[in-house]
Amino acid sequence: MKRRDYFKSGAVAAVGIPMLGKASEDQGFQGERAADNWYQVADGECALPIRKKRIQCDVAVLGGGLAGICAAVAAARNGARTVLVQDRPVLGGNSSSEMRVHVNGVNHLRPDNYAERETGIIEELLLHNRFHNKQESWPVWDHLLYDFVISEPNLELLLNTQATKAIMDGSTIQAAKCWQLTTETEIIIEAEQFIDCSGDGLLAATSGALYRTGREGKKEFGEKFAPDEPDGWQMGATLLMHSEDMGKPMPFEAPSWAIPYDVENQNPKRNFNGFHNGLWWMEVGSDADIIGEQEEIRHKLMGYAYGVWDYLKNHSDIPGIENHALTWVQSLPGKRESRRFIGDYILREGDLTGHTHFKDTVGYGGWSLDEHCWAGIENLEDPPSYFHYHFHKVYEIPYRSLYSKNITNLSFAGRNISQTHIALSSTRLMATCSTMGMAVGTAAAMCIHKHCNPRDIAQKHINALQENLLREDSFLPHRPARDEKDLARKAALIAASSTVSGDAALLNDGVARDFEGVEHGWESHGLPAEVIMEWEEPINLSKVEIKCDTNLKRNICMRKDSKVSFNYWNDVPVELLKSLDVEARVNGKWVKVGSNHDNRRRLIKFDFDPVRTSGIRINLKETYGAPNAKLFEVRCYEA
Incomplete structure (x- = not known):
């Protein structure tokens, strides 16, 4: 097998790479592999697997x-x-x-x-x-x-x-x-x-x-919800399970190391809602060395998890539980x-x-x-x-x-x-x-x-x-952008073809989302639509960066229950802009400098050869389902 390059050219430097040293060549090797007794059948040689590597990076x-x-x-x-x-x-x-x-x-x-x-x-x-x-x-x-x-x-x-x-x-x-x-x-x-x-x-x-x-006491930082006195407790790790309804009775016999669940003494807030997607409260913490105890914690969690499942399957009256079977059990507890x-x-x-x-x-x-x-x-x-x-x-x-x-x-x-x-x-x-x-x-x-x-x-x-x-589209609360290199800040005019809400001028206010009840964007009245930005004097331009809408008031994280509600969505946000292009006015004529008809990001970047222009026009053509397009920011830069 040929030795391969472990790193792409220009990224990091691999100063030392893994090698197979001949025993005769490496008698002075004093590492942990010095006693390795490797006979290579292919060539009849003995070798030492000297696997050491040194990488340099920033x-x-x-x-x-x-x-x-x-x-x-x-x-x-x-x-x-x-x-x-x-x-x-x-x-x-x-x-x-x-x-x-x-x-x-x-x-x-x-x-x-x-x-x-x-x-x-x-x-x-x-x-x-x-x-x-x-x-x-x-x-x-x-x-x-x-x-x-x-x-x-x-x-x-x-x-x-x-x-x-x-x-x-x-x-x-x-x-x-x-x-x-x-x-x-x-x-x-x-x-x-x-x-x-x-x-x-x-x-x-x-x-x-x-x-x-551990936990700080109330006095150290004046924390209302801290314990009265400091102690060693740390929030624990959880082991999750997943089960499915198999359409027929599925018997379960607890393993020997299962820990019986004491349902009679549980707090009422320990409920079994959504049990088939795992119970986050199957958790074990520590008041000492939670890292050193991790394997003991893992073993306990396995016992507790199967004890809970034994209760659900063999002792509870949850409707349909008799048809449920475990299809996945976490082996590596999730730490907090x-x-x-x-x-x-x-x-x-x-x-x-x-x-x-x-x-x-x-x-x-x-x-x-x-x-x-x-x-x-x-x-x-x-x-x-x-x-x-x-x-x-x-x-x-x-x-x-x-x-x-x-x-x-x-x-x-x-x-x-x-x-x-x-x-x-x-x-x-x-x-x-x-x-x-x-x-x-x-x-x-x-x-x-x-x-x-x-x-x-x-x-x-x-x-x-x-x-x-x-x-780069991070959000910093109460810290608006004021990039002096952004030529959009010097525009004399920002206008739009149609408006259902907001104001095109807000695309330059430094806040790239609606926040705390205040509008910071512009929304079109139907599609297609356009936004125009003009300067009193021509500028040199090679970059246009746009932040569009993905409905930040709605979560899009993947969930086990694939939830869809007023604040959860299980697909591409319909508000996301799919198709648009950008034109620059050059010598009095609109010239297309960039287009994207398969956009998949909130931050849309157009890089092009420098042009001398007095204005740009953003043509908004299609979203992933919403009837209107909404923008929150337009930036312009010279290379």
């Missing part, structure tokens, strides 16, 4: 959940040579086919239960799924994430690989020592910036980054909490409930303060979760909570960021974590270009980071 992202994917893609798109390391055979973390958790975020703001859906890279991923996974298959979702990642130039993926140790130079990470299980290869990744999105944060912990576990690393700012309950506005805001959330029961299923007397607080509007997440306080080139995104236990009860949602991932990935690329570290971005370049995020 940004290393550890953890291939949704936060890690968004971080890696953002870094790569912003020009950083990036490697994404994932310790599982599939991407997606808790959303993968191994765990099948819904990609929730700001799903149900009170009082109307409307969403305020996250945009940017996570929006691209969810739309990608809606176009290519009509059957709503979890394994297909895995492979769509794989497709999304490996299709990104400048980004390389290592699956079945875990970063086990940080190699340090003082307070700076020089490299990550990794182990790839499937190839028995030790991989050293040298990078300028490291982003730990792995949840448990092993690399960050071995770097000496400050972190904490372990290490929380300390940054320059610790996000806390009051920041969320008080809606603190941060000058360095880079993400947002709005899931309820949803603190799961302190012992999970081992504390049946209490409700499975304490829904302490339901949000009426979104809260902000500051950049200072997304990098290490004491390790210079280390950032985080996901459940391991700098926050309290109570804050984590809301921010841990995957779509919320994805906004953090896009932010730190973008910031890491800026660190490479500016030869600085994350704290420098926070102190000197936060405005540039925010403008970059807004341009």
Whole structure:
């Protein structure tokens, strides 16, 4: 078998590659494989499998959940040579086919239960799924994430690989020592910036980054919903199951290790609604070392899960249960909490409930303060979760909570960021974590270009980071875009052919969605329709970027129940613009400079050869079903 190139040209540098050394050539090899007794039948030679590799890149992202994917893609798109390391055979973390958790975020703001859906890279991923996974298959979702990642130039993926140790130079990470299980290869990744999105944060912990576990007491941060005194409890991991009605009686006999379920002593809020799609409260936590206890927790969860199923099948009176059979049981429990690393700012309950506005805001959330029961299923007397607080509007997440306080080139995104236990009860949602991932990935690329570290971005370049995020369709509450390079801001006229709501002038107001009851877009009266933008003096133009409508008040995450309601949709949003083109006025004539008749994104980009123009015309032709087209932003740039 010929040795292959492990990385695409120009992306990352593989300094050392796996090799098969002849025994006679490697007598001095003192590694763990020195005693390997390999006789190669093909050529009659003895060899040592010296499988070591050294990779050089700009940004290393550890953890291939949704936060890690968004971080890696953002870094790569912003020009950083990036490697994404994932310790599982599939991407997606808790959303993968191994765990099948819904990609929730700001799903149900009170009082109307409307969403305020996250945009940017996570929006691209969810739309990608809606176009290519009509059957709503979890394994297909895995492979769509794989497709999304490996299709990104400048980004390389290592699956079945875990970063086990940080190699340090003082307070700076020089490299990550990794182990790839499937190839028995030790991989050293040298990078300028490291982003730990792995949840448990092993690399960050071995770097000496400050972190904490457990619950803060009320006094430390003045948190109303914290316990009176601090303790070690961490929200637990859950094991899900799925069953189907087989149309005939399906007997079930519990395995020997099943733990009988004590239904008589359960809290009334522990109900069995939707049991066939799994019960999220089959959960076990820890008041000590939740990572070290994980295998014990997994074994307990298997016992509890089959004990619950034994109760449902053989002792409950649920209609039709006799015909149900298990078709999938989770083997890798989905985690909620372990290490929380300390940054320059610790996000806390009051920041969320008080809606603190941060000058360095880079993400947002709005899931309820949803603190799961302190012992999970081992504390049946209490409700499975304490829904302490339901949000009426979104809260902000500051950049200072997304990098290490004491390790210079280390950032985080996901459940391991700098926050309290109570804050984590809301921010841990995957779509919320994805906004953090896009932010730190973008910031890491800026660190490479500016030869600085994350704290420098926070102190000197936060405005540039925010403008970059807004341009790429992140949403930053109460932080409108004001990009000085955007030529649309200098337009003398913005007009539209027909209007049913909004005003074409709003396409230039810096807010790319309707927000908190205020309209920030323009909607056509039927199709086709057009929007015209004109300048008093001709400009040089080579880029037009448009943000269209995907109904951000409605969730499009894949659900096990394929729910369709006023705030859930299980297909491509009908509001999404499908067909449009852009014309520029050149020497008094309209010249087409771009067209897209199969658009699949909210952020639509047109790049073309530079033209000298005094105006552009956007021709809107078709949506995916809505009678009108709605736009929220138009930007124009010179190359």
